[in-house]
Amino acid sequence: MAVIAVEGADATEYVARHFVPAAGKPLTSFPLGRINFGRWEQADGKGEEIIVCRTGETSLEVNCHGGLAAARAIMNALATGGAVEQSPEAWATRHSRDSIEAEAWLALAEARTARTAAILLAQYRGALRQAIELTIDELTSGDSVVAAQRLAMLLERGHIGLHLTKPWRVVFAGPPNVGKSSLTNCLLGYERSIVFGEPGTTRDLLSAPTAFDGWPMELTDTAGLRESEDAIELEGVSRATRFLAEADLTVLVFDATCDWDARQEQLRARYPKALLVVNKCDLRDASGTETDFLATSALTGSGVPELMQQIVTRLVPREMVPGDAVPFTPRQMQAIAAALRAVDDGQVSHAVEMLRSAVTAEPLTT
Ligand SMILES: Nc1nc2c(ncn2[C@@H]2O[C@H](COP(=O)(O)OP(=O)(O)O)[C@@H](O)[C@H]2O)c(=O)[nH]1
Ligand SMILES: [Mg+2]
CATH class of the missing domain: 3.30.70.1400 (Aminomethyltransferase beta-barrel domains)
Structure with a gap:
């Protein structure tokens, strides 16, 4: 419609x-x-x-x-x-009572899952505005410790809130032929990447949107990280390396049938925050592998639901209840962060001013 x-x-x-x-x-x-x-x-x-x-x-x-x-x-x-x-922005501005409501109205149009839409709907209905108004009351009545705690909690939730309309970027990397493309296809449920027995098949970045547990994700399959003679493959490797630096989460995939060597160790050391996966566990028992590796098989699907769950746990580490106040735009986050800094510096009236502007600012001017 x-x-x-x-x-x-x-x-x-x-x-x-x-x-x-x-x-x-x-x-x-x-x-x-x-x-x-x-x-x-x-x-x-x-x-x-x-x-x-x-x-x-x-x-x-x-x-x-x-x-x-x-x-x-x-x-x-x-x-x-x-x-x-009229643009949607102009419409939202005219029909909303404050900037948060206008931003929520626009963000709702971008929400891709029922879960994210429900969180945004709560903000549209005033959850964030009420939390901010409550904080202003606490500050004006001298309760700045409680106010600071609330602001810190809002900032923490905001790291999830910013992803309600912008998927988390999850990148699959690792040596060639370990099953990166097979695993991303498995997680997406359809054949987005070409899978081929020959190393170096995936030469560019292939991204596709999906959702795990109602959280929007963009999965990116990369070229295998290795030295190559092939100019096109090399370009793929260099793009992968650049993309990895900006990803929200890197999944490093290794092959259960290959013995662990210095190169693999080097890769692991380069991405210390990566989620570690050892794939092809149908071919070789991976139970002896270190516990920080997750064993999967893209062929049989074993370990794939666990991988999905671990990705979610890493990216969305806190529980979110429908109705929670959640900041969801950089403008709101900046105002809350500035208010928290002001409270920490003992400048309560400045903090109140920041928070008032977060709610009452002319909608969508920044
Ligand atoms: N037995 C087995 N083979 C796999 C598995 N995952 C991938 N393969 C095979 O390994 C080869 C390389 O897979 P691919 O996904 O293209 O690896 P990539 O280069 O890392 O993207 C293909 O022949 C796949 O069919 C697995 O879990 N088990
Ligand atoms: Mg591939």
Whole structure:
């Protein structure tokens, strides 16, 4: 579904020029709030079936097919008639009582899972605003220790909040032919990367979006990290190395059938924060491997659910309950961090000012 809002003194007239109600009566005769089925007709005689609802004396909603084309055709027809198109940002700013509500409204459109949408919906309904208002009250009544604790907790949750609309980036790296592509395919549930017995098959970065446990992830399969004569493969290796530096989590994959050597040790030392995996455990018993390695088999799927779980545990280390206050934009995070610094410096009134601006700032100006 797509919903187009039309507002203004002549809104009904603008829509009535194109909308032919199935009931055969003019749009203005329908009561507010009534759902009216009919056809949207364009100048060229084309059109589609839509639903129009008068939401107020000067506002309507046009519900049409989703995707971009149907909504675009209707918006173009309205614009040709003289309507002015508004950006979602401008809309959110006008219709929200504060900047957090406006940001939540926009972020909700970007949410890709029910879990992230539920968290954002709670912020839309005021969870974060209330937490900030409570902190302001605590600060003004001299309870700055409690206020500082709350701010620190909000900042911590914000590290998850920033990923509600932006997936965590998980990169699979390791020597060639260990099963990186097979494992990412396994986790994604479809064949995104080419799997081939020949080392050096994956030459570029292949990324695909997914979600684990309702948390949005982007998995990236990389070229094997090795020295190579092949210029294209080398470029793949160098891109992988650059990408790894920016990833939220690196999964280093090794091969259970290969003996541990200095090169592998070097790789492990280079990425000390990586999640370590030993794959192909169907071919060789990996139970003797060190406990900080997770044994998997991309072939049989053994260890793959555990890998998924460990990725989530690493990236989302704290529990989040629906209704929790969670900052979710860099602007909110900056304001909260600045307020916490001010509290720590004993500048309570400055902290209060920062927090007030986090809520009452002109929406979306920064
Ligand atoms: N037996 C077995 N073979 C695997 C496993 N994972 C990958 N392979 C095979 O190992 C080869 C290399 O796999 P690939 O995913 O392309 O490795 P990459 O170079 O690290 O991406 C292919 O022939 C795969 O079928 C596994 O868990 N068990
Ligand atoms: Mg590969």
